[in-house]
Amino acid sequence: PEKERTLIVVKPDGVQRRLVGRIVQRFEQRGFKLVGLKLLQVSEDLLAQHYQQLRSKPFYPDLVQYMTSGPVVVMAWEGHQVIQSSRKMVGHTNPAEAQAGTVRGDFSLHVSRNVVHASDSPEGALRELQLWFQGQELLNWDCVDQFITCE
């Protein structure tokens, strides 16, 4: 098993709708390890870097307004094939196409309010983790509690 890492962001609508706990729970339940977590207000500058390929799209101004409309919860998750698996857990970009059982399929209706972000490739995950986290904010840790089952 590889120690792959990915970036997951609960977008402002997810925070405002109190969905953070349920989203975190899905990743924990699946068996992934939380290695970074913070609440922050995104700057337009960071967003422009994050969505650099989308800057010329007609929906980009609305995307910026949405993503800066309130705090987001930024997470780094680690585990075997976490990038690919988390994309499946998050579901199709357009919630109308997202399957039930996915975060978007269970909690959202429209592409402009799709609750969560997940990196889409190893290169993307590395780039986005470096963009959203300082190196020392990502922790390596092991389960050391002798009274519970560890990995």
Ligand code: DAT
């Ligand atoms: P994903 O978030 O599934 O990786 P993406 O990278 O293509 O999708 O787009 C990033 C975000 O931009 C997406 O989560 C929501 C927004 N977006 C994409 N296509 C859109 C559209 N046609 N209309 C409005 N917003 C859109």
Ligand code: MG
């Ligand atoms: Mg994307």
